[in-house]
Amino acid sequence: MQITPGNSTLGNLRKILVFMWPYRRHLFGLMTMTACLAVLAIFPPLVTKALIDRVFTRGDVSVFFLFGALMVLIPTISHLLSLFQQVLSVWLGQRFVFDVRFKLYQHMLRLSLRFFNKHSVGKLVNRLMGDSGTVQQMLTGQSMTVLSDLIVASCAILATFLISWRMASVLIIIIFFFVINFKFSRKRIVDTSRAMRKSYDRLSGGVQNRLVANLAVKTFGAEQRENLVFAEQSEETIFYGKEQGIAGNNFWMNVSLIRALGDSIIYFIGCAMVLQGSLSYGEVVAFCAYGTQLLWPAVRFSQLANQLQQVSIATERLFEIFDEVPEIQNDPEAVFLPRLSGKVDFQDVRFHYEPGKEIIKGFSLQVKPGDRIALIGPTGCGKSTILNLIIRYYDITGGSLTLDDVPIHKLDLRQLRRQFGIVLQESHLFSTSIKENIRYSRPNASDDEVMEAARTAEIHDFIMTLPEGYDTAVGDFGVELSVGQKQRINIARAICAKPAILIMDEATSSLDSDSEQAIQKAMEKVLSGRTSFVVAHRLSTIKNSNKIILLDKGHIQEQGTHEELMAMPKGRYRELYTKHMGAGVLAE
Structure with missing residues (x-):
């Protein structure tokens, strides 16, 4: 100012x-x-x-x-x-x-x-x-x-x-x-x-x-x-x-x-x-x-x-x-949807952080309720940006983005974000009890629902070994947790939200393969019937998706199921998968 x-x-x-x-x-x-x-x-x-x-x-x-x-x-x-x-x-x-x-x-x-x-x-x-x-x-x-x-x-x-x-x-x-x-x-x-x-x-x-x-x-x-x-x-x-x-x-x-x-x-x-x-x-x-x-x-x-x-x-x-004006404003005539079905429709979506430097270029994708979408591609290709647009952390600069056939900017902002369960690569816990950290996504969740979410995230058994169990404090004045333990609590928080759409941005990258497989198996029940967007490098995570989106410089280079993409003789996905299948991780 x-x-x-x-x-x-x-x-x-x-x-x-x-x-x-x-x-x-x-x-x-x-x-x-x-x-x-x-x-x-x-x-x-x-x-x-x-x-x-x-x-x-x-x-x-x-x-x-x-x-x-x-x-x-x-x-x-x-x-x-x-x-x-x-x-x-x-x-x-x-x-x-x-x-x-x-x-x-x-x-x-x-x-x-x-x-x-x-x-x-x-x-x-x-x-x-x-x-x-x-x-x-x-x-x-x-x-x-x-x-x-x-x-x-x-x-x-x-x-x-x-x-x-x-x-x-x-x-x-x-x-x-x-x-x-x-x-x-x-x-x-x-x-x-x-x-x-x-x-x-x-x-x-x-x-x-x-x-x-x-x-x-x-x-x-x-x-x-x-x-x-x-x-x-x-x-x-x-x-x-x-x-x-x-x-x-x-x-x-x-x-x-x-x-x-x-x-x-x-x-x-x-x-x-x-x-x-x-x-x-x-x-x-x-x-x-x-x-x-x-x-x-x-x-x-x-x-x-x-x-x-x-x-x-x-x-x-x-x-x-x-004097800073909030960039994302709630529409005075916003539509209030109690629960999204999970239908998401991108039509020629464009976006830039700075004028003249477009990050997303004509992105079009139709997502049906319950679809699992894997976003893959090199660093800077726009994977996380797509997720930010779905949650409306930023507004699109061109095209249209609808959820349940309603333009995203017409949806009530607070209610929209309550529809999501989000797990990011970098975990963050508040300086309070483990129970309150998990319950943060849904403050009215019961203790049983909190524990059920922790079981799904494969962290319940560890929590029960702590002196005060779920009431154990973490953060600045609490117990020290490993990166993987923090991430599991974050995953439990997202599950506790009972989201209509689940977003996971390299959510299991800090876990070992056995832990990741155990969580993925437990989350099959959670993901069933829910739309999910996953940014991941592990091939096991990518293969299980209904649709794999390979991004390059802000636009879709290839899309389809694992089988469909592998059937493309000179496909980029096929090349990457064949090259890295031994390591189990899709390198960029």
Whole structure:
């Protein structure tokens, strides 16, 4: 998302403030308490002035205890109000950041695979958790400080002009220097902050990517090379962190200098006016107190201005994701089919990931309910892409694709995907129990159905050997499973879904031949009457299919049953099968 000058800081803040609207009453209560605290802060200098001028200077002891009581009562009331204010502020901040994160997470889940292919997981997590926290700190804690400072500063300016317009004029000039400091420091702070966050995104994304691929790193002995990459990316982050720190420090050193000089100037002028008889001691003390109340907000406004740029950048980064339009949209008049029969019809289907680079070229195929379709061909020929189109992870760019004679884009998207059982080559388990991992495909499945799916996937006996059986945790904090065991649980998950269409993309490639044969034998019952699409290299899997589709560069080169393709004297499939039948695996 490109941020234009007219839609920068204030525009970003207006966008994010929408999330505060549901809590407007709580926010109003918080603002009211903050305003009361700000008003109470006006009275102590007046009480101090009265004590000095009336009691100590004129000797009027009749009001001594009254003013003494006020000096105790005002801080006590302020403390109690501040306690309630802090509790409400913390609660409001937590609710706000939860809503932002929940909406962003919800939006992310609706985005297409293309989006996740472009952005690393580390980068997205950094946006979801880090940037939302930055905005929360500003909008709850700092915003109340701004309101309080505005009220205190307004009253302090009025009070200082009532005491001495000459000294008040000097005070305004001092405040003007705070504005100048911010004006000259802002651009460097913004630029370095944006560069710092981008470099941190790259570092987080790189770390996440390499930790996930740690097996490849170890396999190729690339630890030292990866250390150098990490060091290089860290150096970039350190550099921009240093630049950001220098910009911030220069800004704050100027702020501290202006405030120190301002205090000294006000105090010196006040003393001179007392010596001239223009002001009383009490008036000078009160003026200095009000001057402090005015200068501290000026300091905090300078700090706020710096933080405001951080929040603007964080908000901009959040809305880069919020503004992403989901590529796959549900049709407003979508057809809801409780259960597909499994009929799939491709008619001259075309598809490209990037314009001008067509991956699927005029693909036509009629699949009857219960058919088993094997997709074979060299890497990059479009096998997995065909599967992605059936599940509607992507929309076709040409031709037509229908399920049960309904165009796929006319089917209710959520209900469509519930019709599939999917097992991919790369297995993934959630950090929860084995039972919940299997049940993930159908949350209302009974324990018996979960165990039946596990039996079919040839994993039940192993699960029962674990200390807690099906309640054993896996993932980050659970037992360690082999690749084959993870894949069997994935297969059990797909079976538990009771799908109308089963999709297996190299699903048994991580299993040994005996295990694969046992699962295939058990799955005969599962596959019976169900349409299935299989991407596989094992000849035994391919031979049992009703129709074998040999793809080459996005189009069908040959199709038919094993027997039909073997009957073609110069057929490509026959050549491949004859060449690799001894190995049992169809090499590419």
